Amino acid sequence: MVIRKLLSCVGKYKAAAILAPITIILEVILETQIPLYISDIVDTGINGGAGIAYVLEVGGKMILMAVLSMTCGILSAKFAAVAGTGFAYNVRNEIFNKIQDFSFANIDHFSTPSLITRLTTDVNMVQMAFTSCIRMLVRAPVMLVMATWMAVRINAQLSLVFLVAIPLLGVSLALISKNAMPRFSAMFKKYDALNASIQETLIAIRVVKAFVRGEHEIEKFEVSATDVQNAQKRAEKLIILNGPIMQFAMYGCMIAVSWFGGIHILEGTMTTGLLMSFISYITQILSSLMMVSFMFVMIVMARTSIQRIGEVLYEVPDINDDHASAALQVEDGSIEFDHVNFSYAKKEDNLTLENISFRINPGETIGIIGGTGSAKSTLVQLIPRLYDVYAGAVKVGGHDVREYKIENLREAVAMVLQVNNLFAGTIRENICWGKADATDEEVEAACRAAQAHDFIMSFPDGYETELEQGGVNVSGGQKQRLCIARALIKKPKIIILDDSTSAVDVATDAKIRQQLRQNLKDTTTIIIAQRVTSIADADKIIVMNDGRIDAIGTHEELMKTNRIYREVYESQQKGVA
Numbered sequence: 001m002v003i004r005k006l007l008s009c010v011g012k013y014k015a016a017a018i019l020a021p022i023t024i025i026l027e028v029i030l031e032t033q034i035p036l037y038i039s040d041i042v043d044t045g046i047n048g049g050a051g052i053a054y055v056l057e058v059g060g061k062m063i064l065m066a067v068l069s070m071t072c073g074i075l076s077a078k079f080a081a082v083a084g085t086g087f088a089y090n091v092r093n094e095i096f097n098k099i100q101d102f103s104f105a106n107i108d109h110f111s112t113p114s115l116i117t118r119l120t121t122d123v124n125m126v127q128m129a130f131t132s133c134i135r136m137l138v139r140a141p142v143m144l145v146m147a148t149w150m151a152v153r154i155n156a157q158l159s160l161v162f163l164v165a166i167p168l169l170g171v172s173l174a175l176i177s178k179n180a181m182p183r184f185s186a187m188f189k190k191y192d193a194l195n196a197s198i199q200e201t202l203i204a205i206r207v208v209k210a211f212v213r214g215e216h217e218i219e220k221f222e223v224s225a226t227d228v229q230n231a232q233k234r235a236e237k238l239i240i241l242n243g244p245i246m247q248f249a250m251y252g253c254m255i256a257v258s259w260f261g262g263i264h265i266l267e268g269t270m271t272t273g274l275l276m277s278f279i280s281y282i283t284q285i286l287s288s289l290m291m292v293s294f295m296f297v298m299i300v301m302a303r304t305s306i307q308r309i310g311e312v313l314y315e316v317p318d319i320n321d322d323h324a325s326a327a328l329q330v331e332d333g334s335i336e337f338d339h340v341n342f343s344y345a346k347k348e349d350n351l352t353l354e355n356i357s358f359r360i361n362p363g364e365t366i367g368i369i370g371g372t373g374s375a376k377s378t379l380v381q382l383i384p385r386l387y388d389v390y391a392g393a394v395k396v397g398g399h400d401v402r403e404y405k406i407e408n409l410r411e412a413v414a415m416v417l418q419v420n421n422l423f424a425g426t427i428r429e430n431i432c433w434g435k436a437d438a439t440d441e442e443v444e445a446a447c448r449a450a451q452a453h454d455f456i457m458s459f460p461d462g463y464e465t466e467l468e469q470g471g472v473n474v475s476g477g478q479k480q481r482l483c484i485a486r487a488l489i490k491k492p493k494i495i496i497l498d499d500s501t502s503a504v505d506v507a508t509d510a511k512i513r514q515q516l517r518q519n520l521k522d523t524t525t526i527i528i529a530q531r532v533t534s535i536a537d538a539d540k541i542i543v544m545n546d547g548r549i550d551a552i553g554t555h556e557e558l559m560k561t562n563r564i565y566r567e568v569y570e571s572q573q574k575g576v577a
Ligand SMILES: Nc1ncnc2c1ncn2[C@@H]1O[C@H](COP(=O)(O)OP(=O)(O)OP(=O)(O)O)[C@@H](O)[C@H]1O
Pocket: 108, 344, 345, 352, 370, 371, 372, 373, 374, 375, 376, 377, 378, 379, 418, 499
């Protein structure tokens, strides 16, 4: 099924994929004629005394044959290359598109580096296998059949040599590939680990440098690189056995044929020219067997990759629109959690959120506070359905979030993630992620509300300032404000700020909240913060403790009744004093 799915990726390169084997068959047919000319030249031209003119004439035909066959070979290589690269292009697109449908949980399942290996190394493997399949896999059997047929026609008795050699070869090739398969799977796992190590270090290269962890990272890299090397050695060790076995069979056959052929010539039952042709056919037969064995290796290696690509293509996005109604739109920004349990591991005994119930009215501002790891981020990620609940229900605008099409839900719920990212491109382009057709005025309004306009204008290029990948050329606080602007421009019904002003100074933080209150009166605002001052004026504050709600109330109420809240507040006040 994976194979069929992959083959459908050939798409518009089908013509090339069909022409490649056709031209190669022509090549083989022409090539297998050549030994006949050899025997003709030797037997009639030289030994038969037909003269130099005859030799030249037959030789000329032979050269013509060779040129034609070569032309077909070249054409076939070209078609195969076109089909192969096109195929790989389509497969890559297919995987990439599929990954776009993945939920956070799906991505957690594969891990980002593994997805990258699958998109690159694995696709390369499959491409190589595909390209050689449409040529070699056709060439080898056709060559085998044609050459065997010719050889049998020359001398059936002598051809018995193959009857011994071929089964022996077949068995040893099968044994090799059977044992090599798991070793290749292991090798690709090590590749994943290597990629993970590279990716992590390179993404966080600044941290690595700041902590002078270069040496340590080099050691870590060397361990992964050595693992790959060893796994590769283990796998290839088996595969290279192929070579000697083939050579052994090839030379064994040569010796046997020369021996028995010599006897035939002495007995006068075979001419020298025919023996020469026969030996040419053996070379063709054995070289096609060699090709088969090479293909074998290729297919063994590609099988692992095909499997790994299949895993991605057949992964069921666990957040989908299956129960959604296309027409349903988010009416208002009310939120309700109804006895929600959540587990990253999807296990009853490993709950990250337990028995969460609360209601938020449209337009309210909610603060969430709690120790690190108390599951604040986990809680809010359920609202735009970045993850699905384990039990219970999350309702937005009076409907279970699973009833909305994901697109419609996320249109209405803007979330500034705790770990955020900007993309390579101008500031304007980044802001417009939230709304592709935003006007200049809208962009500016969003940036003003997020307190980003002033610093953007202080850049020489203003809104056209090029951001680098990951937004490394703006400060932490600037990046957070751009991310808030990117969410605000959607004019969402619900906006969630997950610790989004942690790197912004207190005064600017207050201005952002004031702007939100003024501009987004009907928008439900959820603010996760470490600073009590960031949420003290919220309509309701949820205090989280170890995956449960410890209390809900206003600042004043919580100060009176909730120990955790009071302690956090007092510790922060002390800091101020
Ligand atoms: N993708 C994930 N897979 C598995 N476990 C996770 C994942 N994300 C978070 N966790 C775990 O869930 C728990 C809650 O994490 P969460 O990020 O919700 O805490 P938080 O309250 O937002 O903390 P912080 O204040 O540090 O941001 C933690 O124990 C964390 O290890």
